Each structure stands twice: as C-alpha cells, then as structure tokens.
Amino acid sequence: MNLTNYHSHTSFCDGRAPMEDFVKEAIRQGFTSYGISSHAPLPFPTHWTMKKEDVESYLEEFRSLKNEYQGRIELYIGLEIDYLDEYSNPSIEYFRNLPLDYRIGSVHLLKDDKGEIVDVDCSKEVFKERLDNHFHSDVKATVLAYFSKLMSMAELGGFDIVGHADKIAYNASFCQPNVSEQSWYKQAQRDLFAFISEKGYMMEVNTKAYHKLGVFYPDTTCFSLIKEMHIPVLVNSDSHYPELVNDGRIEALQALKTAGINMVMELIAGKWQENPILV
Numbered sequence: 467m468n469l470t471n472y473h474s475h476t477s478f479c480d481g482r483a484p485m486e487d488f489v490k491e492a493i494r495q496g497f498t499s500y501g502i503s504s505h506a507p508l509p510f511p512t513h514w515t516m517k518k519e520d521v522e523s524y525l526e527e528f529r530s531l532k533n534e535y536q537g538r539i540e541l542y543i544g545l546e547i548d549y550l551d552e553y554s555n556p557s558i559e560y561f562r563n564l565p566l567d568y569r570i571g572s573v574h575l576l577k578d579d580k581g582e583i584v585d586v587d588c589s590k591e592v593f594k595e596r597l598d599n600h601f602h603s604d605v606k607a608t609v610l611a612y613f614s615k616l617m618s619m620a621e622l623g624g625f626d627i628v629g630h631a632d633k634i635a636y637n638a639s640f641c642q643p644n645v646s647e648q649s650w651y652k653q654a655q656r657d658l659f660a661f662i663s664e665k666g667y668m669m670e671v672n673t674k675a676y677h678k679l680g681v682f683y684p685d686t687t688c689f690s691l692i693k694e695m696h697i698p699v700l701v702n703s704d705s706h707y708p709e710l711v712n713d714g715r716i717e718a719l720q721a722l723k724t725a726g727i728n729m730v731m732e733l734i735a736g737k738w739q740e741n742p743i744l745v
Contacts, residue, residue, distance in 0.1 A: 468719060468730055468743060469495070470498060470700070471501065471701075471705065472544065473501070473570060473627075473670060473705070474501070474502055474704070474711065475546075476488060479505040480505065481504065481707075482707050483708050486531055487708045489535055489541065491709065491711050493535065495712050498539065499734070500541055501541070501543065501733070502543055503543075503544040504524060505546050506546060506548065508548060509550070509554050510583075515548075516545075525543065525565065542567040543567050544566050544568040544569055545566060546629055547561055547570065547572070547624070548573065549571060549616070549618060549619035552618075555624065556619065556622070556625040557622035557623050562624055569627070570670070571619050572628075573616050574587040576601075578600040586637065594637075608634075608638070609638050609645070613654045613657075613658050616631065616658055617661055620662055621661075626738075627667065627702075628662055628667050628668070628669045629670060632688060633684075635683075636675070636681055636683075659688070660695060663696060668698045668699065668731050670699070671684070671700070671702070671721075671722065672703075673703050673713055673714025674704035674706075676718070677713060682718055682721070693725055693727050698731045698740065701719055719743050719745045727743070730743055
C-alpha cells in the first residue's frame with residue numbers, strides 16, 4: 467500500500483515530538499520505510515530550523531534508532547534544506563558532506579527590496595500582511611520571485627527531492643483569486659516543472675494541508691504537468707506530529723492515479739526505485 471514517508475520534522479526543529487515517537491508510530495501503522503528530514507540550519511537563528519551545533523546529535527540519535535529498529539522498518543535520514551541565496555542552499559559543501567540518505571530542497575524565504583528576509587510559508591492572512599508590508603502588495607512580482615528561487619535552487623542542485631513545489635499558490639490565490647489561472651503564472655509554473663524534469667529531480671506531493679485546506683503541494687491542477695514531463699513523484703506527509711505521519715497519503719495516491727500517474731518513488735535497501743501505486 468505504498469506505506470512510506472520521507473518528509474517529517476521532529477523536536478530537533480519545529481516538530482512536536484522526539485524522533486523515536488515518529489518511528490514508533492510509523493511501525494504501528496505498518497510503514498515499510500520512513501525518513502526523518504528536519505529543517506536544516508540557516509545562517510541565522512529561527513524558531514523552526516535546527517541549530518548547526520545539534521546536527522551531530524541528530525545524526526547520532528538516528529543511527530541509534532536505525533540499529534534498534536532494524537528488521538522492523540527501513541529508516542532513512544535526510545534534511546529539508548532551504549534555498550536562501552548562492553551562499554546558503556542545498557549545494558554548499560557543508561550539506562553535501564553530511565552523511566545523509568537524501569536531501570529535500572525547499573523555498574520558504576524571500577528577500578524584499580531592502581534585503582530583509584521574509585518567511586512566506588505562513589498562513590494566508592499573515593502572507594497578505596507580509597505581501598503588503600514587504601512586497602508592495604505585488605502578487606505577481608512576489609510569485610515570480612518565488613519561482614525564480616526554485617529555479618536557482620534547481621540549477622545549483624545538491625538535493626534529491628523538490629519540497630512542496632508551488633506552495634505559494636494557495637496564499638497568492640487568497641490575495642488575488644484565480645492568480646494561478648493567469649497566463650504568466652502558468653508559464654512560470656511550466657518553466658519550473660520543465661527544468662525540474664530536465665535536471666532529473668524527484669518531486670513530492672506534500673499532503674500536510676490536505677485535511678485542513680483541501681490542497682496538496684503541488685495541487686492536483688499540476689498533476690497533468692507532472693505526467694506530461696515524466697517527473698518522478700513520491701507522497702510525503704511533511705508530518706510535525708507522529709499521529710499525522712499517514713495524513714492525506716491515500717487521497718494523494720488516488721489523485722495521482724486519477725491523473726494517469728501510476729508509479730511512485732520509494733527507498734528500498736537504500737536505493738530509489740519506482741513502484742506501482744497500489745490503492
């Protein structure tokens with residue numbers, strides 16, 4: 467039943483439980499493989515990223531759990547690494563040298579025209595305030611800046627999975643209804659997906675918001691592009707709570723099949739393999 471997940475956050479970052487609690491819940495629910503991917507350190511402190519000095523403890527705790535639960539579940543360790551700029555992104559030597567099984571590359575942050583770093587991965591109401599206060603209420607320019615960051619991230623590399631691609635669509639649509647239907651938006655989205663395909667990255671279907679907001683990231687409106695461009699996909703819950711490790715997975719797998727996508731990527735014995743969707 468494709469019981470896998472490679473995007474989850476523990477108390478090392480903004481997750482709400484220790485690493486072992488997620489592992490135990492994954493086993494309880496019958497998962498075949500499970501990956502931890504806490505938010506990687508940034509060059510400045512935040513409430514939601516890991517501290518650089520905690521990375522070794524993160525890796526040590528994982529190694530201990532992998533040994534303890536060997537034979538019951540395949541466990542993998544990764545990081546969700548932000549693209550901030552050319553000096554802080556998944557491609558830099560520090561992240562490349564860490565002994566990780568995989569890396570998720572994501573964009574959560576944009577810089578305004580004063581160089582201030584702004585978190586745009588927030589509620590739609592907060593996004594609207596930040597759009598007004600930092601980006602001159604310009605939805606188009608902000609969305610294009612987001613896509614530009616993703617393109618730069620894909621160009622530099624250093625990761626395996628594109629995290630919650632096109633996540634800005636939900637917040638942008640709150641500020642400007644139907645923005646994702648506009649020709650400039652569709653072209654930027656198509657260019658991004660084409661580049662991801664060209665570079666050979668996997669793309670997650672992130673189910674974190676499905677039961678709250680009714681959307682995946684990217685949403686079902688993008689699935690035809692994923693199919694057309696032959697982008698390898700996997701379903702991740704982006705879980706911050708152990709009880710949500712499986713949240714939205716079946717719905718996402720069913721939606722992928724409806725769109726004509728019949729295979730998902732899974733880590734098996736340490737190698738990414740394409741497997742049929744079984745729901």
